[in-house]
Amino acid sequence: MVDAVHVALAGNPNAGKTTLFNYLTGARQHVGNYPGVTVEKKEGGYLYEGQKIRIVDLPGTYSLTAYSVEELVARDYLVNEQPDVVVNIVDASNLERNLYLSCQFLELGVPLVIALNMIDVAEKRGIRIDTEKLSLLTGVPVVPIIARTGKGVEKLLETVQAVSRADARPQTLIRYGVDIDEALRELVPVIEKHELLIETYPASWTALKILENDEQVVAKIMLKNMDIGQRLIDRSEVLARHLQDTLEAYPETVIADHRYGFVRSILRQGEVTRVTEQDRLYASEQIDKVVTNRVVGPLLMAAVLLGLYSFTFSWSGFLVDWLGMFFDLLGGLTETILPDGPVKSMIVSGVIDGVGGVLGFVPIIMFMFFGIAVLEDSGYLARVAFMMDKIFHFFGLHGSSVMPFIISGGIAGGCAVPGVLAARTLRSPKERMATLLTVPFMNCGAKLPVLTLIIAAFFPNHQARYMFLATLIAWLVALMAAKFLRMTLLRGESTPFVMELPPYRVPTGKGLLIHTWERTWQYVKKAGTVILGISILLWAMMTYPGLPSEKVAEFEAMRQQVAASGSTDGTTALLRIDQLEAGVGLRHSIAGRMGMALEPISRFAGFDWRTNIALVGGFAAKEVIVSTLGTAYSLGAVDSENTTSLKDRLAGDRHWNPIAALAFLAFIMFYSPCFVTVVAIAKEAGSWKWAFFSMGFNTIFAFGMAVGIFQLGTLLGLG
Amino acid sequence: MNLRKMQTGQSGIIASVKIGGSLGLRMREMGLVPGTEITVTGRAPLYDPVKLRIHGQTLTLRNSEADYIEVDIKVETDSVEGKD
Structure with a gap:
């Protein structure tokens, strides 16, 4: 064969x-x-x-x-x-x-x-x-x-x-007008004679690109032969001046116009009829008349985005509950089957709690991606870019930045990793960079569980309102940051908005399912691999080094005492001792020491050492914040009596109050992107400099914000 | 007439596209070349960008980009606007 x-x-x-x-x-x-x-x-x-x-x-x-x-x-x-x-x-x-x-x-x-x-x-x-x-x-x-x-x-x-x-290669039949054709006739023999790039490009193509002033080709030629290259460029400049004098046009545009001339001459001969050219109002234009209307358009857009919210949060609720029940069941089962010891502790606290905390939110993310896929496949998302460009342009971005922003969590629930990747479609490196650096401010799907948890714990009566507010604030901060960057580090001209609005289409079920599945799977894969590893690592950091033996003996003695006293509420007393031991143990661990070491600084924002541990973990991936908090609060407290969820634990904890919660929310929304995003930024930006910049800049900014909220709130006695 | 000044619903033939470089090429590759018929089909709610019908598809561009494009307006038979 x-x-x-x-x-x-x-x-x-x-x-x-x-x-x-x-x-x-x-x-x-x-x-x-x-x-x-x-x-x-x-x-x-x-x-x-x-x-x-x-x-x-x-x-x-x-x-x-x-x-x-x-x-x-x-x-x-x-x-x-x-x-x-x-x-x-x-x-x-x-x-x-x-x-x-x-x-x-x-x-x-x-x-x-x-x-x-x-x-x-x-x-x-x-x-x-x-x-x-x-x-x-x-x-x-x-x-x-x-x-x-x-x-x-x-x-x-x-x-x-x-x-x-x-094995036949077509010959180009295109003519570019007297001036350019003449220049080509002069350049081609020179290129052929000196064998410039002829192993890869036809000489006529290279000549054309020199006249078009194509950066890549010119650079390659100069690398090969500086003298001849300069001669070719000089000839090209003569042509450019001549065209400027006679036609007031640039060589590349004259070439483009002649390509169109060639196409048109073909069409005149090859295309037989074009019946209803006039007044050919497609369904798309009729729909656009309503959808991008000055008054109706923005209202509809707000309604669509809000609709996506309700769809994502309300409709996915039953699945979230089912998954939660499943992991509770799994945890309980493991609890009874495995013997006490480090393995059981690792599986229950590290694996099941960690992964369960992440997978529990898969339905939300799935519904969200489905909604975005509907908007994308129907052509509506392009209209959003069209309607939003004026605003984005004002902040130094581009209407097409909407896509990366929305995917990153502009409609809460995306992910900054595909969001950063989506910024590829932007042509100008500066707008692209500004987009790359600001999309991590959006509320990605990984921040959602954390935000949801905190909001549910402290503001249970206004959940939807707070979520919506969080999204608005994320947008505002991201846009201001973009403007700031475009005025300082990334100053420069803007990219054209010359783009095609695709016709409206009814999305196909298959297309929607593929889109939803791909993105959700990406999230699950991340959860399953990175998060599992990190979760176990964090469990280890929170477990080791264990308490010294004399401390353990102390607690054991306390237990003996309770058992000996034979009092009726012995179980409760024993539980107390367990929790106390776990608390002391955590403080003794690597993570505890780190959290404690950071506490003198984080205190200004109202974060205690447990919160610090979770935030450090959040750099690995934001969803880890939930599992770490879960582990931090459930370690040792593995009693079947104790079924209070993490949410209730936090709401009842004396270290927490609504103001501390708000400061925490602000910090989570804006601090350093997770390391996966950081890696993505480094790759897309082409240098680690920007990746480190985004880590440092965001963390400092977020901390400032959290401190501001906490100090002001405390001053006003709102805690 | 300058493309920026065109009203929604107005049609015409592109007379010139006076810009080179990447913007000029971008416009050309999207079909904005002299001799092409265009119709303004609408504007974004904030009046910018503008939406055109060209070659049976929809194209958008900002007002600042439309500035480079001059259009010969098709005179409507029932129109009394003789200005420009």
Whole structure:
């Protein structure tokens, strides 16, 4: 058998790339990253007439410039990996813009097949396309398909197979006007003569990129041959000056305009009819008239976000209760089965309490992700970006920052890790950085259990209101911080808001379930692996070193005394002794010593040493705060009589009051991101400097806030 | 007429896009090129960004970006606005 044929899928976002990819590969997919960058790389395979086909889904792009990571990744992949066939998915109902990208594949000279997708939608809109003519004019095979239903895919595979065997590279037929064509004619022989980059790029492409002043290509040339490189650049500058004088235009825009000219000439000849071009009001525009209306739009948006809240918190309630009961049961069972000792203590206090505390909130997160998936898949989230851009732009961000913010917990319950990753779509490094650094302020799903616990314990009558308030404050703080960063460390120009609003779609059940499942699973995986390890580590830190033997003997003597006295409430007395011993034990442990050492400082914010232990643990992952508090308060107190939940324990504890609780809430919301997020920031920002900055900056800021709340509240006697 | 000044519902043909660099290229790759027909279909609640119909799809851009785009307004037969 021959080696697998290597196929790359490329095209505009929303052109149906992923649909076709899923159709072809089914479950045989592998998701990873492109080396060095964090753009998702999807790979899969299928068999066609016994031939193995390896297929790679390239990131969706509108162009192949050097301006965004996705575009660089896509074009680097095409030149470095040299796929046998590139399948260019083209949205048939929007040929003009889609073929603009096809032009650039032609320029690059890759073996191309154009898959004309959504031919049915185009026909419904009155666009009829002569595919044979289109194929003739572009010089590459064109196959009409409907990726959703799989219609035409068989023919596409056949064509791909044929092209992979033919090994023919298309010639570009595009002309760029007299001036540029002339410059190209001069540059190409120089590039060929000095063999500049010819092993990877066609000389004509390199010449074109020099004229476009493409940073990456120019840098590569200069690295290869400084003198010749300078000569090429000089020639390019002559052209630029000439175009500026005659046309008042830049070379790159003249080139772009000529690509469009080429596309239009093709369309004039290949596209037969376009019936209802005028007044073609799609359902989307009608919906938009209401949804983005000046008055109704914002109200609707607020209603939708609030609706998502109720949906997440009320509807998931029964599942949360079930899980809680399950873990109680599991804890009780383990309690009776295992003999007393360190193993039992570890399993009950470290494993079951820790993981149970996290998994107990899975239903909330699942419902939340489902809600977000509905908004995302229906196209509404893009409208939120559209409506919010004015505000975000004011704070030095971009309407597209809404996505990372919402995913991170803008609607409480996301996660900063995917949120940080979602910031990739931002083009300007500065807005991206500002977004990266401020999204951890949002109330992620891991903070939710902590916030919920504290709010339920101290403000039981206003739970929904406090949760909503917490979200608003998170937004406000994050935006102010972004503005601050964009005015100081990250000063610079803003990124364009030239983007596409996808048409409204009814989300498919399958798509929603996949989205919900993927994100929830990500959370569970984190809970199951990192959290379990941390939970056990913390248990160990809170257990060891154990009390010295004379102390243990002291407590034992006290127990003997109670037993000897034979009093009626002996059980209660024994329990008291157990709790006392546990308390002393915890204080004696590593964690206790750390918490105590920090207490003189944390005292200003109203945090005692137990809280400190939990907060230190929270750096590992915010949900650990709950399990650590749980462990800190339940260690030793493992009596079947004692079923009071952590919430009631806190509410009844003398170290806690509403003011201390508020200070605690503020600190949790804004202090250092968990280490997983910190790692993500380091990777996305490309340096650890920013990751450490976010740890330090956030912690200092949060502490200041907590101290302020606690001191002011205490002064006013609100505690 | 400048794109910023266009009213919702107004249509026209792009006359020029006077900007280069990454913004100019971004506009072009999204289809904002001279000779293309556009219709303003709405604005965000805070009047910025603006929403356009172009090539049968919806595109958004900020007012500050719209400033670079000049449009030849299609004269409506029943319109009496002869200004600009």
